[in-house]
Amino acid sequence: MSGVEVRKIPGYGGRELRVSLEGAAGGRLALVFPGLRYPPAAPLLYYSRKLLLSRGWAVASVWYEYDTPAFADASEAGRFEWIASEAGLFWNWAREQGRAELALGKSLGTLAMAHLSGASPAFYRLARVWLTPLLASDAVASAIAASKSPELLVAGAADPATPPELLARLERPGRHLLVLPEADHSLETADVFQTLSLLNDYLLALDAFLESL
Numbered sequence: 051m052s053g054v055e056v057r058k059i060p061g062y063g064g065r066e067l068r069v070s071l072e073g074a075a076g077g078r079l080a081l082v083f084p085g086l087r088y089p090p091a092a093p094l095l096y097y098s099r100k101l102l103l104s105r106g107w108a109v110a111s112v113w114y115e116y117d118t119p120a121f122a123d124a125s126e127a128g129r130f131e132w133i134a135s136e137a138g139l140f141w142n143w144a145r146e147q148g149r150a151e152l153a154l155g156k157s158l159g160t161l162a163m164a165h166l167s168g169a170s171p172a173f174y175r176l177a178r179v180w181l182t183p184l185l186a187s188d189a190v191a192s193a194i195a196a197s198k199s200p201e202l203l204v205a206g207a208a209d210p211a212t213p214p215e216l217l218a219r220l221e222r223p224g225r226h227l228l229v230l231p232e233a234d235h236s237l238e239t240a241d242v243f244q245t246l247s248l249l250n251d252y253l254l255a256l257d258a259f260l261e262s263l
Contacts, residue, residue: 059143061114062135068115069140071147072099073108079148082111083137083159085182089113094181094237097253098154105260108148112140116158130161130189134169137162141173151263154179157211157235164193175199177263179256182209182235185216194220201225202259204252206233228255 054072061067070090080102084090090099090111099109114136121129140162144150153176155163160183166173168189177200184190194203203220205212207229214229221227230237230248237252238245 056113059139061139062132067136067139068113069143070111070113071108072111073103074106075108076148077106077108078152079108079110079144079150080152080154081141081144081150081176082109083140083153083155083162084112084114085157085159087117088156088158088236092156093249094252095154095156097249098179098256101253101256102152102260105257107152107260110140110144110147110150112136112162130165133158133161134165137165138169141166141170145172150176152177152179152260154181155183156181157184160184160190161187164189167193167197177201177259179259180204182206182211182237184211185213185220186211191216191220194225198224200259200263202228202255204228204230204237204255206235206237207231208233208239209235209237211235226255226259228252 054070056070058066058068082090082095084095090113102109153163160180180194180203182205203225205217230251232239233248237248
């Protein structure tokens with residue numbers, strides 16, 4: 051993570067939580083909430099961060115480590131408590147780093163965003179990018195449905211986490227919906243060149259969304 055300032059802050063249950071900050075101090079701040087096995091260095095989030103930085107944003111990311119036996123063995127309620135706790139810790143730390151204006155979450159990261167949407171009025175007002183949101187979760191679906199902020203929702207047409215009937219319920223003015231054909235939960239297909247084309251389509255949509263803010 052060249053050029054990224056990495057820190058450790060207290061995490062859930064006495065653990066350490068790794069966070070990072072990159073970009074110009076004092077600028078607009080975007081927050082990145084990654085997926086379970088999809089860290090901020092993974093393609094969608096890596097290029098999202100690069101695009102934000104190219105537009106002069108600072109980017110704060112959380113590098114939580116949930117791909118562990120402790121997390122896997124926890125109950126559903128226990129996992130959500132863990133996610134919610136560290137989402138709050140990251141949010142509190144990030145607010146000390148700059149003026150947060152945007153949150154971008156991928157998959158499990160949308161659970162963290164959903165929790166913060168209900169727990170913090172300041173977070174509720176942020177613009178948001180939902181990448182492959184877990185719409186089967188009532189918390190995520192309700193957080194998106196209730197939001198009045200500018201939003202970009204990105205889904206794969208072949209992703210079971212975002213079935214068309216649930217996506218259709220979330221359409222509204224001010225919410226930009228991008229469904230990528232044949233894309234799975236990683237917004238990829240079996241064809242590497244098609245995958246790169248879909249990544250380009252996503253980045254163009256993100257760039258237009260950022261331009262509108």
